[in-house]
Amino acid sequence: MITWQILIKGQVQGVGFRPYIYNKAIKLNLKGYVLNSTIGVQIELNASKKNAEEFYQDLIGNLPKNAIVTYNSIEKIPFIPFKNFEIRHSSSLKLDDATLIAPETTICGDCKNELLDPKNRRYRYPFITCTNCGPRYSLIQELPYDRENTSMNTYTMCSNCSLEYLNPADKRFYSQTNSCPNCSIKLKLIDSSLKTVATDASAWIDKIAELWTAGKIVAIKGLGGFLLTCDANNENAVKSLRAKKRRPSKPFALMVANVEAIKRDFEVSDIEMKELKSSAAPIVLLKNKNVHSYSKKIAPGLTHYGIMLASTPLHILLLNKYKGPIIATSGNIHNIPIIYDNKVAEEKLFEIADYILEDDREIRVSQDDSVIKFTPIAQQKIILRRSKGLAPTYINPKINWTAQIILATGALLKSTFLVLHKQNTYISQYLGNLEGFEAQENYKKIVQHFLQLFSIQPSLILIDKHPEYFSSMFGLQLAKDYKIPTYKVQHHLAHFSAVLGENNLIETSVPVLGVIWDGMGLGDDGAIWGGEFFIYNNRNFSRAFHFEYYDYLLADKMSEEPRISALATSWDIPGANEHLQEKFSETEWKLYNKMLSSKTSIISSSVGRIFDAVASLLGLIDKQTYEGEAAMLLENLASKYFTSNHLTFKESYFIKSLYLNTVSVKDLMQGIVEDLNLELDKDFIAAKFHFSLVAIIKKVAEKQNAYKIAFSGGVFQNSLLVDLIKFHLKEYELYFHKELSPNDENISFGQLIYHHINTT
Ligand SMILES: [Zn+2]
Ligand SMILES: [Zn+2]
Structure with missing residues (x-):
């Protein structure tokens, strides 16, 4: 017998990796352990060379649905006499690497069946999850991904849930988000006087359906924050939502019950359908077949509507009851970020909503819904907003990064930031327009959250050349506090670098023409650039042409x-x-x-x-x-x-x-x-x-x-x-x-690539 150590890095925590490995090992009668550590997943086991090889290949070849592996290795280590195979408690050792953070994933098929099965003990339980689905990134306070490091740490599992949690044969084996109606996350529907109107499932589902029918606006807490909802076909409700949100014509997204409802009203290609049903459950822009079947106020002047499928248990319960499409738009007041805290919601959202449905599970980081579209003819994918279900991890294993910890602070209007840490790039979700105070506070908070997650401090900060961007000023201040250098990157060169990096063109030996067009960015000559043609060749950038000033x-x-x-x-x-x-x-x-x-x-x-x-x-x-x-x-x-x-x-x-x-x-x-x-x-x-x-x-x-x-x-x-x-x-x-948006959300990544090109 030989002892083997297997290391797996990537998006391997919170995706059911440990139970998956446990079951595989038990089946093959192997002895050893599996463990979540800050490097990812670590396995040690006793096996013959042949068995170990087989186990390893099978493991890498058949990964759990939401796992992404960026590194895997197997090697012999000194013999350890294991007696059984176990899932060990996470190591608190901070090793020399970092794991990726799993994003939110839509409800899995098994959980959905249980949710709608009157005989199941989680029938109509709106927080049903398993190791394959549910919230992740929004709940994590610290790594590694274990219950005590998430917002689930305030709930104690009941005996049934504990049995599932400890039973290797169960799909909730080591499911950190496990709960049920007996040890439940509490939910309540309240009116504007903060009076509780309904708490149990049948009551709140019926009541909200009633409210929608009556043209009322209901704020509903989701995975990333509150959504404001109303009946999409009710002209007056939509009008009232627009007026209260001070949003005269910006399109609203629709949430629909199921695939059939989409097919009935929208043109949808296979690739678009696949995206709608993906684990990220984004909003996808689709062409409406008959504009008149909906309130024209949903997307004034436009042919395409933002559509998403009900994909959390709570939304599924509501839409199954109500059938008709609802408007589901970020729950915020004019120009401030999405609201995700119950208290803040109670203070502010009644300006818009008639009722609020809230639960007591804390959201640690807010996220809007992601938005994606495909061009009608070429079906080229365009990410319009990279957020819930897609952020924060961005994987491009082909680049050999510097060992430095780098923070790139991004741009202004469609802000994101990036953290480079131990060969992993974390690009934050879309953080909105940083001109407003609340958005600035939220941005700062999430930067700090990231640095705390990994217990790190950057040694370099990359900023946009525009000195008046909040992100630039914040970066400069932070650099001053930490006594570390900053590095400035011109806005459009950051854009160009981002698309070069995403397409692995950094080392290209033939010239690449970069067509970089946007609204505005400060140019090297003091002008506002935005119609630029660059040439990239041999790690050199030059501005070849630009639109006449x-x-x-x-x-x-x-x-x-x-x-x-x-x-x-x-x-x-x-x-x-x-x-x-x-x-x-x-x-x-x-x-x-x-x-x-x-x-x-x-x-x-x-x-x-x-x-x-x-x-x-x-x-x-x-x-x-x-x-x-x-x-x-x-x-x-x-x-x-x-x-x-x-x-x-x-x-x-x-x-x-x-x-x-x-x-x-x-x-x-x-x-x-x-x-x-x-x-x-x-x-x-x-x-x-x-x-x-x-x-x-x-x-x-x-x-x-x-x-x-x-x-x-x-x-x-x-x-x-x-x-x-x-x-x-x-x-x-x-x-x-490809995976990043062409808009300013990619600037933080572009800043990193530009720095990489110029310093390595
Ligand atoms: Zn599930
Ligand atoms: Zn329970």
Whole structure:
């Protein structure tokens, strides 16, 4: 007999790994132990060489559903005389490595069956889980992942639950989230006077269904925080939710009962369905078959709706009863992060909700729902928000990182941060717009939470070059406190680095053209960049082309009001005035024109603002109520044209438009104004604008002799643009983001890659 030690690293805690190994070992009559440690999972056992090999191969070849292995090894160690096989209590030793944190996973099939089986002891128990499903990341306070290190530490298992927990044959063997109606997590429905209206399952399910029918708004605590819900078909309820949330037109997500309900009302491809049913249970954008079957107030002006399946036991119970789709949107007050604490919910959410359903299990980190879409033609996956079920672990095993502990603080509007620790990259969930105080506090809290989880302190902090981003100021302050250095990374180079890193292009020996388009980021020359073409070659970045600078008129106001972008990009174009002047008061018109002719404002190359400008010129929108509204309306309009013309298109607004190192914005806007004056169809103009962007990418690629092209920046959340690129640039190797979003959520990762490229 020989003793073997097997080490497994990766996402192996909280996914049923120990019971899985235990059962395998018992079956083969092997003696030894398995243990969760801070390195991952450690196994030691006695076996012949042949048996050990067999056990090991079988283990790695048939992993539990939610496990992800990044490292595994087996080696002989000095003989230990084991008497049986056991699951040992987690080691508190801090070894020299770290484990990945499992994200939340949707209810598994077995638990769902039990939930709906009147004979099961967990019938209608809204917190049913097992080793294969349920909350994880949101409950963890410390590692390793054991009950006493999670929010479950305040509940004591009843005798039945304890038996399951200790029975190796049971699927709740070592299930840290185990509970049942006898040792239950307490739930209550309260009204605005904080009076409890219902506690037991049949009562709260019936009551909430009643409330929805009556057009009421109910805040419901989920895995990542509270969701605000109401009947999606009730025009008045939706209207009231919009008014109270001060959210006039930003789309709401819908939660539906089952797959059939989705198929009935939405066009859904196999790949989209797979995503909806995945363990992350994200919101997926789907095209509505018949807009009129829903309140038009759900996604005003848009064809695609955000849809999610009921995927927690609680949501399943409610939707099984109610059937009809409900609106399920993050439970927050205008401009503050999602609320996840009962007390805060009771204080604040009654501004919006008529009732609150809360439970007493504490959420340690809040998370919004993740949002994903697929482009209609190429079915290219685009992550719009990486949060619940997807964050915080990001795995790219092909990069050999520095041994330093690094914190990258990300950007501003779609903030995330990243921690590099022992070869693992943890990218936080989407943490929102850091301009508000509450969002800043939440961001700080979650950074601290991460550093505490691993008991680490960074030795380097990466920040965006923009000195006024909260994330930059926070990073600088933290560096000062810790007496460690900071390293600044230009925003668009971070974007480019992120897409290079995600596609393993760091060591590429042929030039890659980076097309990096977004709303804004501070450039190296002090201008606001956002329409950039970089070349990456031999670990070197150079800025090859950029959209011609135009005045960044009125700074921040420009991003809120597309009419200002229209004016700033077209004010000196003949024939433009008749489309512009009506958008402004006389005073505004005089003042803004004066500002433009005196050339005193900041300048910008932002393509995001050019989208706004075109949307405004085409009469779609002059003031937006949420970020990206103008671009979405423009995409929608152009898509109408392409629906009847497939993706073929020939005419571009960029004819002779490449000069020295700039792309002419003037040529573009002049072409659009001319077409408007010719009274061409607006959907044609919108389509031609989209195609022109693809044409100019091709021109730049030709000029740079690049056949690899990588895309990043918020502009590439545009499905139509991505489909056109994939259709018209087939002869190129195209690289998009895969598991990360193209928007500023990827900046923290890009900062790390940029630093890696420049220092290793
Ligand atoms: Zn389960
Ligand atoms: Zn119990």
